[in-house]
Amino acid sequence: xxxxxxxxxxxxxxxxxxxxxxxxxxxxxxxxxxxxxxxxxxxxxxxxxxxxxxxxxxxxxxxxxxxxxxxxxxxxxxxxxxxxxxxxxxxxxxxxxxxxxxxxxxxxxxxxxxxxxxxxxxxxxxxxxxxxxxxxxxxxxxxxxxxxxxxxxxxxxxxxxxxxxxxxxxxxxxxxxxxxxxxxxxxxxxxxxxxxxxxxxxxxxxxxxxxxxxxxxxxxxxxxxxxxxxxxxxxxxxxxxxxxxxxxxxxxxxxxxxxxxxxxxxxxxxxxxxxxxxxxxxxxxxxxxxxxxxxxxxxxxxxxxxxxxxxxxxxxxxxxxxxxxxxxxxxxxxxxxxxxxxxxxxxxxxxxxxxxxxxxxxxxxxxxxxxxxxxxxxxxxxxxxxxxxxxxxxxxxxxxxxxxxxxxxxxxxxxxxxxxxxxxxxxxxxxxxxxxxxxxxxxxxxxxxxxxxxxxxxxxxxxxxxxxxxxxxxxxxxxxxxxxxxxxxxxxxxxxxxxxxxxxxxxxxxxxxxxxxxxxxxxxxxxxxxxxxxxxxxxxxxxxxxxxxxxxxxxxxxxxxxxxxxxxxxxxxxxxxxxxxxxxxxxxxxxxxxxxxxxxxxxxxxxxxxxxxxxxxxxxxxxxxxxxxxxxxxxxxxxxxxxxxxxxxxxxxxxxxxxxxxxxxxxxxxxxxxxxxxxxxxxxxxxxxxxxxxxxxxxxxx
Amino acid sequence: xxxxxxxxxxxxxxxxxxxxxxxxxxxxxxxxxxxxxxxxxxxxxxxxxxxxxxxxxxxxxxxxxxxxxxxxxxxxx
Numbered sequence: 001x002x003x004x005x006x007x008x009x010x011x012x013x014x015x016x017x018x019x020x021x022x023x024x025x026x027x028x029x030x031x032x033x034x035x036x037x038x039x040x041x042x043x044x045x046x047x048x049x050x051x052x053x054x055x056x057x058x059x060x061x062x063x064x065x066x067x068x069x070x071x072x073x074x075x076x077x078x079x080x081x082x083x084x085x086x087x088x089x090x091x092x093x094x095x096x097x098x099x100x101x102x103x104x105x106x107x108x109x110x111x112x113x114x115x116x117x118x119x120x121x122x123x124x125x126x127x128x129x130x131x132x133x134x135x136x137x138x139x140x141x142x143x144x145x146x147x148x149x150x151x152x153x154x155x156x157x158x159x160x161x162x163x164x165x166x167x168x169x170x171x172x173x174x175x176x177x178x179x180x181x182x183x184x185x186x187x188x189x190x191x192x193x194x195x196x197x198x199x200x201x202x203x204x205x206x207x208x209x210x211x212x213x214x215x216x217x218x219x220x221x222x223x224x225x226x227x228x229x230x231x232x233x234x235x236x237x238x239x240x241x242x243x244x245x246x247x248x249x250x251x252x253x254x255x256x257x258x259x260x261x262x263x264x265x266x267x268x269x270x271x272x273x274x275x276x277x278x279x280x281x282x283x284x285x286x287x288x289x290x291x292x293x294x295x296x297x298x299x300x301x302x303x304x305x306x307x308x309x310x311x312x313x314x315x316x317x318x319x320x321x322x323x324x325x326x327x328x329x330x331x332x333x334x335x336x337x338x339x340x341x342x343x344x345x346x347x348x349x350x351x352x353x354x355x356x357x358x359x360x361x362x363x364x365x366x367x368x369x370x371x372x373x374x375x376x377x378x379x380x381x382x383x384x385x386x387x388x389x390x391x392x393x394x395x396x397x398x399x400x401x402x403x404x405x406x407x408x409x410x411x412x413x414x415x416x417x418x419x420x421x422x423x424x425x426x427x428x429x430x431x432x433x434x435x436x437x438x439x440x441x442x443x444x445x446x447x448x449x450x451x452x453x454x455x456x457x458x459x460x461x462x463x464x465x466x467x468x469x470x471x472x473x474x475x476x477x478x479x480x481x482x483x484x485x486x487x488x489x490x491x492x493x494x495x496x497x498x499x500x501x502x503x504x505x506x507x508x509x510x511x512x513x514x515x516x517x518x519x520x521x522x523x524x525x526x527x528x529x530x531x532x533x534x535x536x537x538x539x540x541x542x543x544x545x546x547x548x549x550x551x552x553x554x555x556x557x558x559x560x561x562x563x564x565x566x567x568x569x570x571x572x573x574x575x576x577x578x579x580x581x582x583x584x585x586x587x588x589x590x591x592x593x594x595x596x597x598x599x600x601x602x603x604x605x606x607x608x609x610x611x612x613x614x615x616x617x618x619x620x621x622x623x624x625x626x627x628x629x630x631x632x633x634x635x636x637x638x639x640x641x642x643x644x645x646x647x648x649x650x651x652x653x654x655x656x657x658x659x660x661x662x663x664x665x666x667x668x669x670x671x672x673x674x675x676x677x678x679x680x681x682x683x684x685x686x687x688x689x690x691x692x693x694x695x696x697x698x699x700x701x702x
Numbered sequence: 703x704x705x706x707x708x709x710x711x712x713x714x715x716x717x718x719x720x721x722x723x724x725x726x727x728x729x730x731x732x733x734x735x736x737x738x739x740x741x742x743x744x745x746x747x748x749x750x751x752x753x754x755x756x757x758x759x760x761x762x763x764x765x766x767x768x769x770x771x772x773x774x775x776x777x778x779x
Contacts, residue, residue, distance in 0.1 A: 273764075
């Protein structure tokens with residue numbers, strides 16, 4: 001008979017919780033969401049022995065049960081809801097040994113909640129290096145909880161922790177916090193009515209009822225009525241409670257610390273800080289790092305991307321040669337497979353970007369970036385913590401928007417989410433590449449810089465400026481009087497743990513594949529249907545029309561087929577829509593062919609390239625020089641000159657820089673903001689801005 | 703004689719002081735939880751290039767604070 005226990009890992013941020021989680025679960029981990037809220041839920045399985053399986057839940061880092069952010073709120077909720085599905089059988093409190101005081105606040109709260117807890121003292125190696133020495137047995141008896149030393153980074157002490165988890169675990173007999181006698185009657189009434197197991201649990205409900213979604217309306221009313229009667233308002237006793245707890249903790253620490261840390265031990269961190277937050281060197285280093293990330297995304301990712309592109313093309317080809325033809329086959333070869341290919345192609349860039357972000361976070365440098373950028377970002381209604389999500393936006397808006405969850409202030413978070421899609425993501429790059437090659441001459445400026453490269457950089461910069469200006473405007477329009485905070489720990493610098501970096505890459509890539517993937521795939525299939533079907537008569541007659549049109553022209557079968565494909569696309573539903581919107585996009589310099597490409601871009605922007613290739617009878621090529629040559633030779637029937645004049649090219653570049661053309665982003669924004677209001681405003685604003693600016697550019701240049 | 707309370711925002715890099723209290727209830731609960739306890743010593747480490755935020759050491763670790771937050775912490779030194 002296999003036994004299964006539920007274990008929750010908790011502790012303050014930077015205590016090494018994630019390292020321990022990775023050590024315990026390895027690759028057996030899943031990231032999902034807590035129901036109803038957008039907080040990452042990381043769970044994994046760990047085999048404690050042949051008969052016992054532990055389901056490990058990695059809770060978001062928090063200093064106490066009184067939450068400051070969405071992430072922290074979930075921790076209070078998990079521990080307060082004994083009947084909830086996430087309520088653990090056992091809790092492991094991960095503590096940073098070099099900084100026990102702050103780690104033990106939560107521990108004393110868990111003790112008062114009567115939740116069976118094991119303390120894992122992490123980073124013992126760093127503590128040893130600092131010259132610190134503590135009496136672990138005394139700690140265990142003073143707190144009345146089992147205590148183990150671990151080194152989660154090196155995997156030491158993990159076996160011992162697993163053994164402890166197998167043993168029966170009693171709750172601590174200590175009572176740290178004495179509830180104020182004037183509200184004790186209310187605490188007792190709630191405890192009796194809801195049949196709770198500890199006074200402190202009842203006290204928590206009284207103090208933070210608004211945070212707990214598991215309470216029924218009736219229970220909530222009961223508690224609210226009681227708190228009115230006893231004049232309890234949220235946070236009334238919180239300060240006193242914290243002081244009392246820290247008093248207890250200090251007493252314990254005075255007894256257990258045999259030798260305290262040498263204050264010089266983290267001298268290195270202070271020296272590095274002087275460099276990394278220096279007014280000149282700090283920014284120089286930060287921008288060099290950004291430049292390095294940028295370079296890597298573009299150059300390193302190219303090889304795997306070409307490979308993926310090639311593989312999916314040959315898979316499509318293989319299938320078309322080996323499967324019986326028919327509508328189902330067509331959908332597979334031209335709808336589903338390219339759709340999946342369109343998702344997979346972004347994985348290298350996303351993986352590389354998150355590798356860098358994970359390394360910067362692991363080393364502790366990211367906190368310094370937040371520190372360095374906070375004042376500047378605040379001028380624009382953002383926050384130092386907006387920097388990482390905005391940077392992630394260069395790879396893909398989906399993980400970037402999800403990365404905003406660490407921003408405590410709702411207003412700052414909303415503004416960050418709103419402007420992220422202006423950051424030029426990987427899907428825009430293929431579109432930029434082809435259009436820039438078309439309208440910007442391939443020459444060197446000032447001897448070294450390639451003009452095309454400069455133009456590309458300019459587009460990225462333009463997106464970034466749009467993000468800042470929009471954020472600034474939103475700050476003024478929203479005018480919310482919500483205080484935002486930056487009380488943030490500056491962790492000690494250390495070498496990154498590479499396996500943690502690896503897990504982050506896997507986690508973020510998975511998020512992208514599942515979140516963006518399902519929408520991209522669905523939209524690809526819909527668009528494929530729109531582009532392959534149309535009013536019957538015209539679609540069926542495609543081949544005859546093309547053949548009669550080309551009598552005596554001596555064309556190869558391929559050329560005929562490509563022309564048939566173009567003809568079909570023109571007369572498909574997508575073609576009809578493209579022609580339908582032609583009057584609207586004409587002021588921007590586009591015709592219906594470009595219109596079709598704009599519509600299909602809604603699956604993912606890079607589909608533009610493939611659609612353009614089909615519509616201009618190139619077959620399904622993605623060869624840039626071929627497409628470029630074809631576009632250059634296209635004639636505008638109205639003017640007799642080239643179709644893709646610089647005016648049209650720049651107008652399109654501007655449109656793609658600003659327009660909201662990504663269905664997956666809208667879906668994620670809807671989920672994170674919990675309403676359609678913001679994604680719809682975003683869609684209208686960004687597309688409106690794109691239209692206006694593209695119009696101006698086209699009118700000026702033509 | 704009325705002396706204006708000195709706060710963490712008035713401190714200079716390298717300076718140390720003892721925390722005596724807070725002038726804002728809303729932030730004080732958060733600061734308390736992070737280890738800003740009355741009676742504890744606090745060290746002003748350095749400030750960001752534009753003077754805000756600042757980095758302080760308290761209760762054995764380094765933290766960043768905005769000046770808006772630092773100004774509510776009264777000190778003696």
